[in-house]
Amino acid sequence: MDETACFKWLATEAQEPGRRESLDRSILLLLLFCVRAALAENRAKQEREKEERKGERGKRKKRERERKEKGKKEGEREKRKGDERKGEGERKERNRKREKEERKRKRKERKGERGKERKRKEESKGEREKGRKRKERGRKGEMALVIGGISQLFQPTIAVLSAEKICQGTNLWYFLIGLHMVTLFFAYGPWDSLKADLVCCWPSNIEDANKFCLTICYNQRFPVPISGFWVFHFIAIIFTVALLKFVYVTKKSPKDKDAEAARKPISGTESSPKVGEQLHFGGWRQGIYIFCIALLLAIDIAFIWTLLGLQLPNLIQEVTTCYPNDPACPATAQFAVNSISDKRAILWVLAFCSAANIIFCIGKRHRSVLPNRQGRFGGEALKRRHRNRGRKEKVGSSGELDANKQACHDGGPEKPRQLKGGCRSKKHGQISALEKQGCSV
Numbered sequence: 001m002d003e004t005a006c007f008k009w010l011a012t013e014a015q016e017p018g019r020r021e022s023l024d025r026s027i028l029l030l031l032l033f034c035v036r037a038a039l040a041e042n043r044a045k046q047e048r049e050k051e052e053r054k055g056e057r058g059k060r061k062k063r064e065r066e067r068k069e070k071g072k073k074e075g076e077r078e079k080r081k082g083d084e085r086k087g088e089g090e091r092k093e094r095n096r097k098r099e100k101e102e103r104k105r106k107r108k109e110r111k112g113e114r115g116k117e118r119k120r121k122e123e124s125k126g127e128r129e130k131g132r133k134r135k136e137r138g139r140k141g142e143m144a145l146v147i148g149g150i151s152q153l154f155q156p157t158i159a160v161l162s163a164e165k166i167c168q169g170t171n172l173w174y175f176l177i178g179l180h181m182v183t184l185f186f187a188y189g190p191w192d193s194l195k196a197d198l199v200c201c202w203p204s205n206i207e208d209a210n211k212f213c214l215t216i217c218y219n220q221r222f223p224v225p226i227s228g229f230w231v232f233h234f235i236a237i238i239f240t241v242a243l244l245k246f247v248y249v250t251k252k253s254p255k256d257k258d259a260e261a262a263r264k265p266i267s268g269t270e271s272s273p274k275v276g277e278q279l280h281f282g283g284w285r286q287g288i289y290i291f292c293i294a295l296l297l298a299i300d301i302a303f304i305w306t307l308l309g310l311q312l313p314n315l316i317q318e319v320t321t322c323y324p325n326d327p328a329c330p331a332t333a334q335f336a337v338n339s340i341s342d343k344r345a346i347l348w349v350l351a352f353c354s355a356a357n358i359i360f361c362i363g364k365r366h367r368s369v370l371p372n373r374q375g376r377f378g379g380e381a382l383k384r385r386h387r388n389r390g391r392k393e394k395v396g397s398s399g400e401l402d403a404n405k406q407a408c409h410d411g412g413p414e415k416p417r418q419l420k421g422g423c424r425s426k427k428h429g430q431i432s433a434l435e436k437q438g439c440s441v
Helices: 003-015 020-153 155-161 171-192 207-221 227-247 254-267 284-315 340-369 376-390 397-408
Strands: 198-201 250-252 277-279 319-322 333-337
Touching: 171 227, 171 340, 198 207, 207 319, 207 333, 227 284, 284 340, 333 340
Parallel strands: none
Antiparallel strands: 198 333, 250 277, 319 333
């Protein structure tokens, strides 16, 4: 029964008459009840406070416990972190030592590589030096071969200046070939860089299409091949001269044969087959000979016509206009050629060499057609001379001495040749009658 119900009951009891005593008793009971309720409430409140305090104490303990556990965990974590930091430091130290050792090893390897590279460089330098020396020796050998070949090609001219009889047969053809070869060698100097010497003035910037447009202008300026045509002309001349050499038959005179036979045991060396050669050909050989000379004439005339009629006009104007007719290039362009005077001079020199060859061909053809002493038309006189030379003349002692002296002197005013086993080297009693007369055979 709560307080509200108690007050309601007291109010109803107070309104009824004759119940005052019971009312007083009820009030006391009510007061007791209220006091007891208040005490119970106070007790409950205290218990609640006590429980709350216990709960707070428990919570505090729990918080402290948690804090301790947390601190313990943090300590363990810190310890673990310290251990980790220590292990990391040790690991870093180990890594640092390892890196230091690696750097030392790499430094040693680099030193070894530098030493090896230095050795390789020294070896390559030595090899380059050896290669350069080999190239120099090869170049010297090539120059010796070239000089030897050129000296053989220029041998007819030297023979003419020294009044020898070597300037006969096909030697002059070889001289003209050598002259033409030397001219071509010097001609390739100015003409070898023709594409690089071509300079164009473009009205606009074409950048990547510059080489393309320059090639179009070069083909328009020089439509006729230059160096290729020169090489073809040189090969054609060599082929014709080789064909001429095949049909050119030579024959030695008996006098030269006797002189060579007399010199062979004396000197022990072979004499030059070009001395005393005489031309003997007829029939189809003479026809092929005339055909070769006519072919050489035609080749040189065509070469001069190409030089002066097709190639030289391209070098008359110093500045010309180019029309590429291509969408990648401008409509027009002005271009010029460097060293144009040198190129003209080379063309004139080549034309002069071909003109000299033409003059020589005309002279040789005229000599091959006219009768001469060494050709087919002088055969009877040649046979008669050989027959007279083969006869034995009967002369006296003085005449025999003069003939022997003439034979020993090779028929010339030169000093007589002395044999290894001459009059002085012979023993007494082994000297022939000819040696007693003052001649060593």
